[in-house]
Amino acid sequence: MVTNNLRQRKLFIELVAWWEGAVTNKQLTEQFDISRQQAYQDFKSYNEQLPGNLIQTSHGFKPRKEFIAHYISSDINQYLQWFSTKQLHQYSPITSEVSHLSLPIRRVSVEVIRVLVKAIRQGKRMETNYISLSNPESDGRIFHPHTLVNTGLRWHVRGYCEKSQQYRDLVLSRFRGVAEIIDGPYQDDTLDLAWQTYIPLILQPDPRLSPEKKAVLAHDYQMEGGQLILNTRAALASYLLRELQVNIKMLDGTPEAQQLVLVNQDDIKKWLLNH
Template sequence: MNSSEQRIKRLLCIELLAWWEGSVSNKQLQDEFAISRQQAYQDLKDYQQHCPDNLIAVNGGYQVSPQFSANYLSLDVAQYLQWFSTGSLMLAQQVNPLTSLLSIPKRSVSVVVMRQLIKAIRYQQRLEVDYVSLSNPENDGRIFHPHTFVNTGLRWHVRGYCEKSRDYRDLVLSRFSGEGDILGDSEHKVEDDKAWQTFILLIIQADPRLSAAQQAVLANDYQMEGGQLIINTRAALANYLLQELHINTKMLDGTPEAQQLVLVNINEVKPWLFNG
C-alpha cells in the first residue's frame, strides 16, 4: 500500500471512530497504525482542515459534531463491525468488470444505540434499551448485558444476557431504537454464557436420497473426507451455520436436490438449536 492509500486509510479511521464511537483521539490512531504521536496529531489536523465541521475539540481528543458529513466512511455499520471484529479496515475497492457482487439490502442501525452498545461491550456494562421483534412489534424496554457482536451471514446481531428473558440471547441490531442508557457494571459475563463457551461438532453429509454421483459432486464442493464434513462451532452459532448451509433440521425437503445436505448427528446438536 502506497503512502497516499495509507493516509486515506487513517482519515477513514478518524471518521469511523468519530461516527460509530462518538469520539476519536491521537492515542487511538497511534495504536491502530503504529504511528508516532506527531503523525497522529498531523492526521487529525489535516482532517480538520478538509472537514472543519465534523469534529469538535475536547479534552483528550475530538467528539463527533452534530453537523458530521461522511467523506471517507460508508455509514454502513458492517464496515465498522468488520474493523471491530477483525481489525481490518478496508478501503472502497473497484469491482473487476469480469465479476459481479450481490448487493444485499442494508438494515438501518441506530448510531446512537450502537455507541452505547460498543461502550457497554468494551467496559462490561448493562444497558437499558428499547427493542422490537416480530413477536412483539411494540417498543419493549429491556435491560441487556451485551458481550459480542455476531455476523450471521446476512445480518449483524449482538449477543448478551437479557434480563427479561433471564438468559443469553441474540438481538438484531436494526431492531433497537431510542438512545440507550448505561446502568453500570454487568454481573453477567461472556464466561457465564454456556452456549457461547460450549463447542460442538456438526457432522454434515450429502442427502442419502441423492445418487452416488450426485453425492460425489457435493463431497467435492465441500471438500468432505469420507463423505462427511465436520465443523467445530460454538453451540450458540450452530443454528445460524445450518441456516447458511440451507440444512433443514425440522423435516426433509421432498426433493433431495433441494435439500442437498443433511445433519448426521442431529440428536446431539438439537438441544442447542432454536426451539430445539
C-alpha cells in the same frame, strides 16, 4: 494530494469518530503503528480538509451535529468488520470481471451502537428499548452485551437479558429509542453455557442423491469419509446450518435442493434454535 496510507488513516478517523462517538490520538497510533506526532499531523490534515466535521474535546475528536461522511460509507458493516477484525475495508467499485450481491442495508441507530460498544468494552449493563417479531411493541430491556456476531445476513449482539433471565441474541436493527449505560453487576460470557460450549455439526450429502452427485458435494466441501465435521459454538450452530441451507425440520422435496443433511441432529438437538 492524499496518499493511500493517509487516506486509510483518515477513513479510520471518520469511522471510529462516527460509530463510537469519538476517536483519540492513541487509537490512531495503535491502529497504524505511527508516532504521536504523525497522528497529530493526520488529525490536523483531516480538519484542514474538512473543517467543522470534528470538534476536539478532552475525550478525543467528536463528530459535530453537522458531520458529513467523506471517507466512510453509511453501512454499519464497514465499522463492525473493523471492530471484529481490526482490518479496514474501503469500498471500491467492482470491476466488470467481478460482481457481488448487494444485500439490503438494515437501519441501525448510531446512538445505540455507541452505547453498545462502550458497554461491551467496559463490561457494563445497558438499558434500551427493543422490538421483535413476537413482540412488535417497543419494550424496555436491561441487557448485558458481550459479543457482536455476524450471521451472514445480519449482525446481532449476544448477551444476558434481564427480562427473559437468559442469554439472548438481539438484532442490531431492532433497537429503538435511546440507550444508556447503567450501574449494577454485569453478567459476562463466562456463564453463557451455549457460548462456551463447542459442538460438532456432522454433515453429509443427502442420502437420496446418486453416488455421482454425492461425490460432487464431497469434493465441494472437502469431505473426509463422505462427511463434513464443523466445530462451532452451540450458540451459533443454528445460524451456521441456516447459511448452509440445511433444513433440520424436514427434507426438501428434491435432494438437489437439500444437498446436505445433519447426521447428528439428535445428539445436539437441545442446542438448536426452534427445534
